[in-house]
Amino acid sequence: xxxxxxxxxxxxxxxxxxxxxxxxxxxxxxxxxxxxxxxxxxxxxxxxxxxxxxxxxxxxxxxxxxxxxxxxxxxxxxxxxxxxxxxxxx
Amino acid sequence: xxxxxxxxxxxxxxxxxxxxxxxxxxxxxxxxxxxxxxxxxxxxxxxxxxxxxxxxxxxxxxxxxxxxxxxxxxxxxxxxxxxxxxxxxxxxxxxxxxxxxxxxxxxxxxxxxxxxxxxxxxxxxxxxxxxxxxxxxxxxxxxxxxxxxxxxxxxxxxxxxxxxxxxxxxxxxxxxxxxxxxxxxxxxxxxxxxxxxxxxxxxxxxxxxxxxxxxxxxxxxxxxxxxxxxxxxxxxxxxxxxxxxxxxxxxxxxxxxxxxxxxxxxxxxxxxxxxxxxxxxxxxxxxxxxxxxxxxxxxxxxxxxxxxxxxxxxxxxxxxxxxxxxxxxxxxxxxxxxxxxxxxxxxxxxxxxxxxxxxxxxxxxxxxxxxxxxxxxxxxxxxxxxxxxxxxxxxxxxxxxxxxxxxxxxxxxxxxxxxxxxxxxxxxxxxxxxxxxxxxxxxxxxx
Numbered sequence: 242x243x244x245x246x247x248x249x250x251x252x253x254x255x256x257x258x259x260x261x262x263x264x265x266x267x268x269x270x271x272x273x274x275x276x277x278x279x280x281x282x283x284x285x286x287x288x289x290x291x292x293x294x295x296x297x298x299x300x301x302x303x304x305x306x307x308x309x310x311x312x313x314x315x316x317x318x319x320x321x322x323x324x325x326x327x328x329x330x331x
Numbered sequence: 332x333x334x335x336x337x338x339x340x341x342x343x344x345x346x347x348x349x350x351x352x353x354x355x356x357x358x359x360x361x362x363x364x365x366x367x368x369x370x371x372x373x374x375x376x377x378x379x380x381x382x383x384x385x386x387x388x389x390x391x392x393x394x395x396x397x398x399x400x401x402x403x404x405x406x407x408x409x410x411x412x413x414x415x416x417x418x419x420x421x422x423x424x425x426x427x428x429x430x431x432x433x434x435x436x437x438x439x440x441x442x443x444x445x446x447x448x449x450x451x452x453x454x455x456x457x458x459x460x461x462x463x464x465x466x467x468x469x470x471x472x473x474x475x476x477x478x479x480x481x482x483x484x485x486x487x488x489x490x491x492x493x494x495x496x497x498x499x500x501x502x503x504x505x506x507x508x509x510x511x512x513x514x515x516x517x518x519x520x521x522x523x524x525x526x527x528x529x530x531x532x533x534x535x536x537x538x539x540x541x542x543x544x545x546x547x548x549x550x551x552x553x554x555x556x557x558x559x560x561x562x563x564x565x566x567x568x569x570x571x572x573x574x575x576x577x578x579x580x581x582x583x584x585x586x587x588x589x590x591x592x593x594x595x596x597x598x599x600x601x602x603x604x605x606x607x608x609x610x611x612x613x614x615x616x617x618x619x620x621x622x623x624x625x626x627x628x629x630x631x632x633x634x635x636x637x638x639x640x641x642x643x644x645x646x647x648x649x650x651x652x653x654x655x656x657x658x659x660x661x662x663x664x665x666x667x668x669x670x671x672x673x674x675x676x677x678x679x680x681x682x683x684x685x686x687x688x689x690x691x692x693x694x695x696x697x698x699x700x701x702x703x704x705x706x707x708x709x710x711x712x713x714x715x716x717x718x719x720x721x722x723x724x725x726x727x728x729x730x731x732x733x734x735x736x737x738x739x740x741x742x743x744x745x746x747x748x749x750x751x752x753x754x755x756x757x758x759x760x761x762x763x764x765x766x767x768x769x770x771x772x773x774x775x776x777x778x
Contacts, residue, residue: 246337248337248338248341276334278334280338285338287334287337287338299395299396300395303395318341318398319398320341320396320397320398321396321397323397323582324340324397324398324399324579324582325336325337325340327578327579327581327582328340328575328578328579328582329333329336329339329340329575
């Protein structure tokens with residue numbers, strides 16, 4: 242099971258959550274947790290997702306979100322979760 | 332999900348230039364030694380290109396999956412003076428060309444280990460290697476060279492100090508930029524992942540992965556939050572930040588080692604600046620409260636920074652090694668360059684700073700008419716600081732042939748540009764020409 246953190250930052254606009262969630266649903270990425278906020282007038286959303294890495298490679302997930310990034314003008318990052326645990330937890 | 336922690340981590344990378352400066356694979360070449368030079372070089376090429384064949388691929392994968400920039404992929408090999416000595420070759424330039432060819436084949440940025448260890452004396456390979464350095468650096472672009480001329484245990488080889496002054500002048504006469512690929516060390520370390528000084532030490536395992544971190548910008552930003560607080564708070568803040576930065580190094584190194592099936596060696600806890608704005612060690616010192624780096628108080632602020640980075644970093648990783656300290660390469664630090672250009676930072680102050688941090692007079696351009704003896708004098712001074720204080724010190728100076736104070740040498744990329752600095756022109760020639768060996772210091776009665 243692949244676990245990743247997806248962060249979406251950009252100008253607030255109608256349908257951001259829907260666009261990202263739709264894309265994740267298409268990729269069969271399960272959203273385990275999510276939060277969103279406005280920071281410096283920027284919409285900032287964080288999603289914790291997991292999926293079966295036998296079905297979808299990390300690179301393919303990254304590629305699909307990269308295309309969504311280009312379409313929407315949002316900044317979308319996807320990073321494997323382990324890095325956050327390593328840096329922030331003892 | 333802890334949003335704040337996630338955002339902080341992303342901000343460290345996206346806005347504060349946190350990155351892994353280098354993943355360096357150390358490779359022993361002892362099993363490549365051969366009495367026939369051509370055979371030895373073929374074995375060297377084969378060993379490097381098979382051992383590190385996935386290094387670049389794995390580093391790129393880690394960068395993509397975890398969102399951590401990995402700036403350089405490098406290789407460090409056993410000092411070539413030891414490997415080549417058994418061959419009958421009179422000149423070791425061909426070994427440098429082999430290293431270059433392997434580095435290009437693999438796509439690694441730099442390859443270090445065109446090196447000699449002469450702190451106590453020369454073996455036959457050492458003389459040949461040192462004599463080959465100017466041509467080796469002229470004919471390659473990725474090969475890095477280092478020579479260890481002193482140590483706390485052995486003292487300082489003054490013959491080598493004199494010779495390295497002449498070698499540096501010789502390199503500069505051809506092209507000053509090539510001088511950035513040569514470091515003259517005292518107390519050189521065996522597991523340093525940073526260039527130009529990386530080589531794979533004699534006591535190291537067959538292959539190993541070492542990681543060098545960066546991150547001055549992260550420390551600077553963290554200190555902005557404690558302006559006006561006591562220096563104890565500054566120290567604590569640096570420790571906490573260094574911990575996080577180092578965890579990233581530990582994490583990346585562990586994964587890289589797993590994927591490459593090579594043991595993980597050490598994390599080098601260094602703050603390595605780049606010429607990018609906001610990625611400067613000098614700016615940290617100024618954030619601590621100096622009007623400019625170079626002001627009285629600089630050495631004290633740097634000592635605190637260096638020590639706090641180590642204290643924070645040591646707990647964050649399994650094994651610490653390499654140079655581990657704040658780097659002060661002039662050309663690679665935008666604020667250092669400004670301070671030098673404005674006359675607020677001089678070589679003498681830099682020398683004092685090297686007594687409390689890693690690693691030495693680094694990436695400093697000096698006037699083209701600086702004599703070989705003056706350069707040897709600088710090397711001797713740095714080696715003495717290292718020898719007496721049980722620390723690594725080094726000299727990487729660039730005689731700017733045809734240029735004078737006020738001009739600059741441009742290296743490009745990570746290596747930046749160096750304003751030519753004034754050097755005291757009174758000559759140490761008679762001292763250097765004495766040659767011989769400065770005895771090892773006494774290890775008691777410390778003062």
